[in-house]
Amino acid sequence: MTEIQQRLSDFGAPLAHTTFVVVDLETTGGSSATEAITEIGAVKTVGGEVIGEFATLVDPGRSIPPMIVALTGITDVMVMAAPRIEAVLPSFLEFLGDGVLVAHNAPFDVGFLKAACRNHGYSWPGNEVVDTVTLARRATTKEEAPNKKLSTLARVFGTTVQPNHRALADARATSEVLHALLERVAAFGITHREDLATLRNPMPEKLRRKAIMADAVPAGPGVYVFRGPLGERLYVGTSKNLRSRVKSYFTQGEQRRSIRDMLEIAVSVDAMVCPTQIEASVREVRLIAHHRPRYNRRSARPERTAWVRLTDEAYPRLSVSRSSRGDDTAIGPFHGAADARAAISVLEPALNLRTCTTRLPATPRINAHACLLKDLGACSAPCVLGAQANYGDAVDNARRALTGDSGSVVETVASHITGHADALNFERAGELRDGLSSAIEATMRAQRLSALRRCSIIAAAPAGGRWDVVRIHCGRLTGSASVTDGVWAAAHDLSDAATTADGTDPLVEEQEMLARWLETPGIRLLVVDGEWSMPVAGAGRHAHWVSARRTDRDHANSFSR
Numbered sequence: 001m002t003e004i005q006q007r008l009s010d011f012g013a014p015l016a017h018t019t020f021v022v023v024d025l026e027t028t029g030g031s032s033a034t035e036a037i038t039e040i041g042a043v044k045t046v047g048g049e050v051i052g053e054f055a056t057l058v059d060p061g062r063s064i065p066p067m068i069v070a071l072t073g074i075t076d077v078m079v080m081a082a083p084r085i086e087a088v089l090p091s092f093l094e095f096l097g098d099g100v101l102v103a104h105n106a107p108f109d110v111g112f113l114k115a116a117c118r119n120h121g122y123s124w125p126g127n128e129v130v131d132t133v134t135l136a137r138r139a140t141t142k143e144e145a146p147n148k149k150l151s152t153l154a155r156v157f158g159t160t161v162q163p164n165h166r167a168l169a170d171a172r173a174t175s176e177v178l179h180a181l182l183e184r185v186a187a188f189g190i191t192h193r194e195d196l197a198t199l200r201n202p203m204p205e206k207l208r209r210k211a212i213m214a215d216a217v218p219a220g221p222g223v224y225v226f227r228g229p230l231g232e233r234l235y236v237g238t239s240k241n242l243r244s245r246v247k248s249y250f251t252q253g254e255q256r257r258s259i260r261d262m263l264e265i266a267v268s269v270d271a272m273v274c275p276t277q278i279e280a281s282v283r284e285v286r287l288i289a290h291h292r293p294r295y296n297r298r299s300a301r302p303e304r305t306a307w308v309r310l311t312d313e314a315y316p317r318l319s320v321s322r323s324s325r326g327d328d329t330a331i332g333p334f335h336g337a338a339d340a341r342a343a344i345s346v347l348e349p350a351l352n353l354r355t356c357t358t359r360l361p362a363t364p365r366i367n368a369h370a371c372l373l374k375d376l377g378a379c380s381a382p383c384v385l386g387a388q389a390n391y392g393d394a395v396d397n398a399r400r401a402l403t404g405d406s407g408s409v410v411e412t413v414a415s416h417i418t419g420h421a422d423a424l425n426f427e428r429a430g431e432l433r434d435g436l437s438s439a440i441e442a443t444m445r446a447q448r449l450s451a452l453r454r455c456s457i458i459a460a461a462p463a464g465g466r467w468d469v470v471r472i473h474c475g476r477l478t479g480s481a482s483v484t485d486g487v488w489a490a491a492h493d494l495s496d497a498a499t500t501a502d503g504t505d506p507l508v509e510e511q512e513m514l515a516r517w518l519e520t521p522g523i524r525l526l527v528v529d530g531e532w533s534m535p536v537a538g539a540g541r542h543a544h545w546v547s548a549r550r551t552d553r554d555h556a557n558s559f560s561r
Helices: 066-072 085-096 106-119 132-139 150-157 167-188 193-199 205-216 242-251 257-265 277-291 337-351 387-402 407-422 426-453 487-496 508-518 540-554
Strands: 019-027 037-046 049-057 100-103 129-131 222-227 233-239 268-273 306-310 318-321 331-334 456-463 466-473 476-483 524-528
Touching: 019 066, 019 085, 019 106, 019 167, 037 066, 037 085, 037 167, 049 085, 049 167, 085 106, 100 106, 100 167, 106 129, 106 132, 129 132, 132 150, 132 167, 150 167, 193 242, 205 242, 205 257, 205 268, 222 242, 222 277, 233 242, 233 257, 233 277, 242 257, 242 268, 277 466, 277 476, 277 508, 306 337, 306 387, 306 426, 318 337, 331 337, 331 426, 337 387, 337 407, 337 426, 387 407, 387 426, 407 426, 426 508, 456 487, 456 508, 466 487, 466 508, 476 487, 476 508, 487 524
Parallel strands: 019 100, 100 129
Antiparallel strands: 019 037, 037 049, 222 233, 222 268, 306 318, 306 331, 456 466, 456 524, 466 476
């Protein structure tokens, strides 16, 4: 596997390098639904240093109430020549950029800004929001700050700017308060931008202390495994940044009760760095399927996957199976057993297959009688002499339909749907429609996965300035690499790697994951069943790969399109 050079961003964004945009608004009243903005002030900082300020009066388009004039000092005359909010918003949003938006009593200020964007056709950028009121509740005691008003906090921290109900001055004071509060909350493990979420959903102290588990976890993409006191695997997950993801469990206010229970038990975390995200995802589902961690729900029961297949009997019938068993005529996987049974209820009459579940002898007894299903026209009854003669044709038709030649089945069911709809039996028509849809979808899925299991592929996909090169053999991922160049060389290394198989069928979820990856835009097929998609000159492996590396340079543009 190709080693990935870690970047500083992989370790998360320290608060000292985070851009904060502290904003304060003055308005004509307290409701964003009925009132308007009269002034905007904002201060942009990085590492405690001011790098920009934004300040403007805003014409609210209405008279400012006397009480607001007395509070802020902003009069109708002052805003008469000011721009309207629709003219101010583009400049403010540009100033905001992707910084963390900070405000004192943030719901008030953010509510007005969102309403202004909504009313004038601007998209709210959805920046992360920090409320200094919430921050103060975590970082100050009631004795030093009996209330969390901005004026009180400015006194506590001795800000150089005193708030005075004018937007820019209040934003400057709030900015000073913010950085004083951040110094205090660092003791709670809030040191990176990713940790700010815990301000909204605080974690219990006993769980926050466990955040040190993340210290030894690498920052690349891969799979993490929480382990219990006996070394048992409790939970398996995957992330593009393992360290950041593991730390988030202890700092971002995990709300799932089962996961909180898991975190209380967990004593360590294993991490496996993977070259590519697709390899990490595949390893995750394999680990879950093999070890059945107690707290994983997704992918934990692969044996519950529902398929529809013909039974192995003298007179086959359709049945729900938990495995395709290598049978190319099996269709699926279905979303659940209910969908599989709905498909069977539609396919059986259309294919003239028997519906009873009795295992029939190869030769019917002389005195055998058909059951009630025969009289109802719901079964072809191969259990009686004479009726079984044409059953082989029905089975052959079923095999063709299950392997993709389903046109006649669709026509038959469609006519049944039309007949029920004309008879105003819409409930039955709907059942047939849904069952047919499930059958068609499962047939397409089965063909897609069957094709994947029959071939060996090496493919490359663009991934943020790099290329993920992946080898897939018989429905399994057998290796991957992440490279900035040398795509063909990486493919060569993967093709030379040994392919091992344990004799078991590849997991359905893994196959579907790989099929989706192969269908993503920008995929390049490099090798399919040993056939390279590049020109090969000369004889022998050495000549082949001299040419390959030269072709890699010559075809660089094809990998950028």
